[in-house]
Amino acid sequence: MEHRMIYTMVILIKDLAQHKNETVKIRGWVFNVRSSGKIIFLQVRDGSGFVQAIVEEKSLRSLHGDKAEAIWDSASKITLETSVELIGTVSEHPKKAGEFELHVSEVKVFQYSPEYTIGKKEHGPDFLLDNRHLWIRSERQWAILRIRAGIYGYIEEWLKNNGFTRFDSPILTPSACEGTTTLFGIDYFDLGQAFLSQSGQLYLEAAIGSLGRVYDFGPVFRAEKSKTRRHLTEFWMMDAEAAFVEHEENMQIQEKLVSYVVDKILKEYKFELSLVERDVAPLEKIKSPFYRMTHKEAVKKLQELGSSIEEGSDLGADDETILTNTYDKPIFIEKYPSDVKAFYMKRDPKDPSVVLCNDLLAPEGYGEIFGGSQREDNYDELVKRLKEHNLKTEDFQWYLDTRKFGSVPHSGFGIGLERLVAWICGLKHVRETIPFPRMITRKTP
Numbered sequence: 001m002e003h004r005m006i007y008t009m010v011i012l013i014k015d016l017a018q019h020k021n022e023t024v025k026i027r028g029w030v031f032n033v034r035s036s037g038k039i040i041f042l043q044v045r046d047g048s049g050f051v052q053a054i055v056e057e058k059s060l061r062s063l064h065g066d067k068a069e070a071i072w073d074s075a076s077k078i079t080l081e082t083s084v085e086l087i088g089t090v091s092e093h094p095k096k097a098g099e100f101e102l103h104v105s106e107v108k109v110f111q112y113s114p115e116y117t118i119g120k121k122e123h124g125p126d127f128l129l130d131n132r133h134l135w136i137r138s139e140r141q142w143a144i145l146r147i148r149a150g151i152y153g154y155i156e157e158w159l160k161n162n163g164f165t166r167f168d169s170p171i172l173t174p175s176a177c178e179g180t181t182t183l184f185g186i187d188y189f190d191l192g193q194a195f196l197s198q199s200g201q202l203y204l205e206a207a208i209g210s211l212g213r214v215y216d217f218g219p220v221f222r223a224e225k226s227k228t229r230r231h232l233t234e235f236w237m238m239d240a241e242a243a244f245v246e247h248e249e250n251m252q253i254q255e256k257l258v259s260y261v262v263d264k265i266l267k268e269y270k271f272e273l274s275l276v277e278r279d280v281a282p283l284e285k286i287k288s289p290f291y292r293m294t295h296k297e298a299v300k301k302l303q304e305l306g307s308s309i310e311e312g313s314d315l316g317a318d319d320e321t322i323l324t325n326t327y328d329k330p331i332f333i334e335k336y337p338s339d340v341k342a343f344y345m346k347r348d349p350k351d352p353s354v355v356l357c358n359d360l361l362a363p364e365g366y367g368e369i370f371g372g373s374q375r376e377d378n379y380d381e382l383v384k385r386l387k388e389h390n391l392k393t394e395d396f397q398w399y400l401d402t403r404k405f406g407s408v409p410h411s412g413f414g415i416g417l418e419r420l421v422a423w424i425c426g427l428k429h430v431r432e433t434i435p436f437p438r439m440i441t442r443k444t445p
Helices: 012-020 057-076 125-130 141-163 201-211 247-268 271-276 295-304 317-324 379-388 392-403 418-423
Strands: 021-037 040-043 050-056 082-090 101-110 185-187 193-197 213-220 234-245 292-295 331-334 351-355 357-362 367-373 408-414
Touching: 012 021, 012 050, 012 101, 021 050, 021 101, 040 057, 040 082, 050 057, 050 082, 050 213, 057 101, 141 213, 141 234, 141 247, 141 271, 141 418, 201 213, 201 234, 201 392, 234 247, 234 418, 247 271, 247 331, 247 357, 247 367, 247 418, 292 295, 295 317, 295 331, 295 357, 317 331, 317 357, 317 367, 357 418, 367 418, 379 392, 408 418
Parallel strands: 050 101, 292 331
Antiparallel strands: 021 040, 021 082, 040 050, 082 101, 185 193, 213 234, 234 408, 331 357, 357 367, 367 408
């Protein structure tokens, strides 16, 4: 039953503290209901926060007389996920200092909800992912998505404050950064095949000749048939590129960026971190300087720790886990063998068998979150590398042009947003870090 609502200011739940002892209106969804005799306790969320709203039959009668029965009847029928508008007085919780609740005087129901799909019992991951459109309403998923948004914003904030300009790379590309074996190909009208982008890096390298320091941030796609806890087929990547930056400075930029993001999340998202039950002590140690070792040193260390990795091999996920469980801060692994890295990475002039690159591994077993390198800026060397990787130079002619006209030393790096979110939130699987995960076994909802 609907009731005529008196005019009252609508506020967000997060702002309740600013309206202590005032009468306000909130709108949201009821995510828990319990009653005790003539009192109904409604747990309400509106996207900005959570609040307990208390409906007392005795209080309603004193305020509304005969009309109280209809209001009480409306409140009594409220179920999980019923959408409501409530008017009430804001008061501080009698036992929890700094926490506020709403003593309700008016109830309007937008829609009563039938029995909610996701009950209070335990559900398996497949059930929850099948109902991801509803699962995101839970407190834990709300907190993860809030932290994700915060991380996204702080990455952009740091980049903008440090001279980087946003540059939007295309999602449809005519060729791949690192070969076509892990890309999604599509028929592109009468022009042959195109690919869903795995990185905007090559386009960013073109952009430095215009804007100097640039970054993009958007969805990318990898067709790897991997089922590990770290892999998605669609995820969000931030790629950055900077003119006149060489290998060492490139790592310094990454270190400063990670430190900034973690510090801001610790300060501004304490409540959300508590909802995901994140032990923040390890995050509080994320301060410069980070650990550093060459790939050769990392292989030796891993062998000492029991890994079967061989010299010259790339690090696998298990190797990264072993290594990052050993250290309490991120680790830069630099100067990988050129044979296991991409064509665009610059060889180390002191040892041409390795490239001037780095992976940045997060502690606590989380592994790679950043990957970066100094780029090959010499035209002839770049042509040679393309041929060594069996890539057609005609597909990359536009990219080679950037080395013809005022080529300069430059470097860049990429961040996998979901892996960063997983680490900062302390999540076991990357599937919870993105609103609607796409994996090799899942494309719905």
